Amino acid sequence: xxxxxxxxxxxxxxxxxxxxxxxxxxxxxxxxxxxxxxxxxxxxxxxxxxxxxxxxxxxxxxxxxxxxxxxxxxxxxxxxxxxxxxxxxxxxxxxxxxxxxxxxxxxxxxxxxxxxxxxxxxxxxxxxxxxxxxxxxxxxxxxxxxxxxxxxxxxxxxxxxxxxxxxxxxxxxxxxxxxxxxxxxxxxxxxxxxxxxxxxxxxxxxxxxxxxxxxxxxxxxxxxxxxxxxxxxxxxxxxxxxxxxxxxxxxxxxxxxxxxxxxxxxxxxxxxxxxxxxxxxxxxxxxxxxxxxxxxxxxxxxxxxxxxxxxxxxxxxxxxxxxxxxxxxxxxxxxxxxxxxxxxxxxxxxxxxxxxxxxxxxxxxxxxxxxxxxxxxxxxxxxxxxxxxxxxxxxxxxxxxxxxxxxxxxxxxxxxxxxxxxx
Numbered sequence: 403x404x405x406x407x408x409x410x411x412x413x414x415x416x417x418x419x420x421x422x423x424x425x426x427x428x429x430x431x432x433x434x435x436x437x438x439x440x441x442x443x444x445x446x447x448x449x450x451x452x453x454x455x456x457x458x459x460x461x462x463x464x465x466x467x468x469x470x471x472x473x474x475x476x477x478x479x480x481x482x483x484x485x486x487x488x489x490x491x492x493x494x495x496x497x498x499x500x501x502x503x504x505x506x507x508x509x510x511x512x513x514x515x516x517x518x519x520x521x522x523x524x525x526x527x528x529x530x531x532x533x534x535x536x537x538x539x540x541x542x543x544x545x546x547x548x549x550x551x552x553x554x555x556x557x558x559x560x561x562x563x564x565x566x567x568x569x570x571x572x573x574x575x576x577x578x579x580x581x582x583x584x585x586x587x588x589x590x591x592x593x594x595x596x597x598x599x600x601x602x603x604x605x606x607x608x609x610x611x612x613x614x615x616x617x618x619x620x621x622x623x624x625x626x627x628x629x630x631x632x633x634x635x636x637x638x639x640x641x642x643x644x645x646x647x648x649x650x651x652x653x654x655x656x657x658x659x660x661x662x663x664x665x666x667x668x669x670x671x672x673x674x675x676x677x678x679x680x681x682x683x684x685x686x687x688x689x690x691x692x693x694x695x696x697x698x699x700x701x702x703x704x705x706x707x708x709x710x711x712x713x714x715x716x717x718x719x720x721x722x723x724x725x726x727x728x729x730x731x732x733x734x735x736x737x738x739x740x741x742x743x744x745x746x747x748x749x750x751x752x753x754x755x756x757x758x759x760x761x762x763x764x765x766x767x768x769x770x771x772x773x774x775x776x777x778x779x780x781x782x783x784x785x786x787x788x789x790x791x792x793x794x795x796x797x798x799x800x801x802x803x804x805x806x807x808x809x810x811x812x813x814x815x816x817x818x819x820x821x822x823x824x825x
Contacts, residue, residue, distance in 0.1 A: 502785025544710025546750035579641030590641035597791025606697020645799035691767030790815035
């Protein structure tokens, strides 16, 4: 989806082919040796995976009866790979699953309910909204590992030179972008054409792609049309960078921001470590982080994202027990603190926000915007609804389709994904 994972298809294929998955009925425990569980890690192979691999080694050292086969799977391939593997009883024992995948795989019976298990023994330590987001039909199918949301990120120095502050509304942003351009010569804002990054505009108008409670597709309703109209207007005007509809748009926007060639954008905490690598943020305190601007409702609302650890329901009892022990370790306060310090990602439990963790200005900044994040509905198809928008929004922003035509086509495509919903 929105996170680029650095790994080649060849390496991923070889790694997966060599993986001994829990559903294959491994005989390691029967022979009296250690139980070997397979863990599919979907984090960024360069910036994040080494931290998780080190934690795996720490877990193995403390649990001599369990071995963990660590496999880093590119994020943009993992959902389909797991779906295929689970359907043939060859899935990993533990999956690092994006929160939107949790209800979808739970509905298919691929995930083990975790209520009352060792993995959720410290459930009260986790942020309640994140536990709710890991549920499907009243049962919990994942333990929150990291959380995230989108924020308005900006270059404090450029904003200071222009004499502007972080905008409260989208109209404020247009004015600030023009002033930044006048005062500094660089564009004030560069927006993304990806569906996920347009979500705050929907929430700011009090709507979404669908109304899960009412069973209705709302992506082309009046509120959504207003939201996407505002989104589209931010590609045209003084200080507003034109839409990039190329396959490398994400990288182009990121590079421009971290090098000080554009003053602001919308981004998530998974890029904190990359922000710090850029010339504009060698001084970490130059990174400004604010709640996304509000829509006409007066409310701001970015989506809640993140990842859960889930256990494969097709594994045998010995592998499930080992997997539950592993999940508990990986989501503990100590492990989450380690991940936060190494990867600059956001913990899912309050006791992991230690003074040392909060000393990172990126983490501290994103923690302040989390209360404005909007949880996703527990709709199995929800994470797939961005795909039609990823197809249509670049065409709208690039002038190949009108707003009405593009949203109409998105509505048709989304209606096919939720056939029981009304338009």
